[in-house]
Amino acid sequence: MNTTPLLELRSITKDFFGNQVLTDVSFNLERGEILGLVGENGAGKTTLMKIIFGMGVIRETGGYGGKILLEGEEVSFQSPFDALKAGIGMVHQEFSLIPGFSATENILLNRESTRYNFLVEIFNDRMRTLDREDMQKRALEAIRLLGIDLDENMPVSEMPVGHKQFTEIARELARKQIKLLVLDEPTAVLTESEAEILISAVRNLAKRGISVIFISHRLDEIIALCDKVVILRDGEIVEEKHVTETSVEQIAEAMVGRSLEGYAPVPRESELKEEAVLEVAHLWVDMPGETVRDVSFSVRSGEIFGIGGLAGQGKLGIPNGIMGLYKAGGIVTFEGKQVLLNDPNAALMAGMSFVSEDRRGVGLLLEEPLDWNIAFTAMQTQDRFIKPILGGLIKWRDDKAIEELAQEYIDSLQIRCTGPWQHAVELSGGNQQKVCLAKAFAVKPKLLFVSEPTRGIDVGAKKLVLDTIRRYNRENGITVIMVSSELEELRSLCDRIAIVDEGRIGGIKPATEKSTEFGLMMVGRSRRAQAEV
Numbered sequence: 001m002n003t004t005p006l007l008e009l010r011s012i013t014k015d016f017f018g019n020q021v022l023t024d025v026s027f028n029l030e031r032g033e034i035l036g037l038v039g040e041n042g043a044g045k046t047t048l049m050k051i052i053f054g055m056g057v058i059r060e061t062g063g064y065g066g067k068i069l070l071e072g073e074e075v076s077f078q079s080p081f082d083a084l085k086a087g088i089g090m091v092h093q094e095f096s097l098i099p100g101f102s103a104t105e106n107i108l109l110n111r112e113s114t115r116y117n118f119l120v121e122i123f124n125d126r127m128r129t130l131d132r133e134d135m136q137k138r139a140l141e142a143i144r145l146l147g148i149d150l151d152e153n154m155p156v157s158e159m160p161v162g163h164k165q166f167t168e169i170a171r172e173l174a175r176k177q178i179k180l181l182v183l184d185e186p187t188a189v190l191t192e193s194e195a196e197i198l199i200s201a202v203r204n205l206a207k208r209g210i211s212v213i214f215i216s217h218r219l220d221e222i223i224a225l226c227d228k229v230v231i232l233r234d235g236e237i238v239e240e241k242h243v244t245e246t247s248v249e250q251i252a253e254a255m256v257g258r259s260l261e262g263y264a265p266v267p268r269e270s271e272l273k274e275e276a277v278l279e280v281a282h283l284w285v286d287m288p289g290e291t292v293r294d295v296s297f298s299v300r301s302g303e304i305f306g307i308g309g310l311a312g313q314g315k316l317g318i319p320n321g322i323m324g325l326y327k328a329g330g331i332v333t334f335e336g337k338q339v340l341l342n343d344p345n346a347a348l349m350a351g352m353s354f355v356s357e358d359r360r361g362v363g364l365l366l367e368e369p370l371d372w373n374i375a376f377t378a379m380q381t382q383d384r385f386i387k388p389i390l391g392g393l394i395k396w397r398d399d400k401a402i403e404e405l406a407q408e409y410i411d412s413l414q415i416r417c418t419g420p421w422q423h424a425v426e427l428s429g430g431n432q433q434k435v436c437l438a439k440a441f442a443v444k445p446k447l448l449f450v451s452e453p454t455r456g457i458d459v460g461a462k463k464l465v466l467d468t469i470r471r472y473n474r475e476n477g478i479t480v481i482m483v484s485s486e487l488e489e490l491r492s493l494c495d496r497i498a499i500v501d502e503g504r505i506g507g508i509k510p511a512t513e514k515s516t517e518f519g520l521m522m523v524g525r526s527r528r529a530q531a532e533v
């Protein structure tokens with residue numbers, strides 16, 4: 001029997017221009033072993049995976065220290081292509097699928113050729129030489145291995161987000177001789193039932209001898225799935241344990257270095273004013289994978305209103321439609337005035353702001369510094385952070401005020417960065433999410449939509465983000481509409497929760513209602529009961 005570990009990391013170190021993000025990281029991974037890698041946002045998890053995978057950004061920023069051994073041989077991949085050839089597959093936090101292509105086409109395209117321009121050039125040739133039937137067969141095999149119901153011919157642009165994730169993973173599985181699969185927060189975008197399917201699929205892969213590095217902020221998943229857990233804090237391993245020797249609480253404490261108390265609902269129905277600030281009537285939204293058919297509800301002034309539901313039922317479509325990002329119809333009235341739909345500017349001008357679930361696509365100016373990101377919308381739509389000079393003849397950017405504003409949010413949201421001038425692209429996923437929130441708060445909206453605000457955020461930061469939303473609501477009287485696939489998160493923060501089912505509201509209840517009641521609404525109990533009448 002071969003006793004050499006599949007992967008050995010020996011004293012890996014990495015800095016980005018003097019900012020030390022990994023120090024002396026060492027661990028082994030056996031064949032067929034599932035290793036859970038956890039740590040706060042910015043602890044260095046993704047950077048470590050980028051090193052293993054030979055990503056260009058590592059070389060371009062001065063390389064790394066230490067050694068990587070694969071099956072006992074030292075390796076140093078010059079590009080992801082080399083890593084793939086050696087049998088390492090990686091599914092990233094952000095999708096890299098081609099929207100216009102079907103699941104099959106995406107599954108069988110090589111990751112190294114998924115850059116858009118390159119693909120467009122080669123696509124015709126590739127399709128001519130490929131055997132479509134064989135492609136279909138291989139894609140189906142990979143889909144079957146995952147044990148999911150995925151239409152292999154559906155274009156990615158029409159898929160709900162969970163299916164996009166499955167397509168990404170199936171693509172890695174379709175590679176021959178895969179030995180190590182790295183999954184960076186694969187369940188962050190999945191519903192609980194989809195996540196369960198994924199977890200059993202990963203278990204099957206491990207049984208076939210494939211080793212897995214599984215990065216997740218959902219610690220119960222780590223315990224349920226992994227053999228061992230490696231905990232990173234500030235770029236150093238603080239603990240490596242077999243999962244049977246630890247618990248969710250212990251892992252959480254080791255990650256943040258302090259104990260964390262729970263988050264309980266604070267009911268306050270009696271404090272809320274009766275008047276409705278937002279009224280939505282017969283809203284429909286044409287958003288791929290999240291179609292809203294006919295939704296009506298009203299939100300009270302100063303309320304935190306939750307919108308939940310399973311993936312693909314339309315909950316994400318509601319803010320995206322009201323904010324003018326997807327084609328919508330119906331009547332939306334804010335503070336007594338009708339809001340023009342299909343016009344993002346109209347929604348912003350009315351005093352509404354949106355923290356999108358798609359932080360890379362809609363949320364951030366990735367190549368710009370943090371202060372610019374945070375102040376941008378306020379400057380554009382409200383003329384703030386602009387100072388008049390020469391007696392008002394010229395308007396100039398008030399860089400000092402912008403920097404101060406950014407620093408205030410960096411402190412209050414504990415954004416891990418080198419300063420207000422750091423570029424958004426260089427931040428870890430969770431810290432980018434905090435910047436999106438800061439950007440929305442900076443506009444001082446009257447109504448704030450937040451969609452999946454804690455997706456990809458670690459346990460400590462999650463509480464911080466929820467606390468911040470609550471504080472802004474309580475102190476500034478901002479009405480909040482929060483869309484989330486995590487019911488407990490909605491219950492801990494909201495006053496009332498609406499559940500969306502098949503593009504319609506299945507019911508609206510106070511957040512203090514039992515979880516099971518909401519669960520039943522999610523699976524369409526009310527819909528079926530009506531059908532039976």
Ligand SMILES: Nc1ncnc2c1ncn2[C@@H]1O[C@H](COP(=O)(O)OP(=O)(O)OP(=O)(O)O)[C@@H](O)[C@H]1O
Pocket residue numbers: 016021039040041042043044045046047048057061416417425426427428429430431456458
């Ligand atoms: N290209 C880059 N240039 C400069 N700094 C970077 C770059 N990429 C990452 N960093 C820094 O390295 C640190 C670790 O980031 P990394 O993305 O590895 O964290 P993470 O543990 O994956 O966090 P998350 O859970 O939020 O995804 C962060 O402080 C980040 O700002």
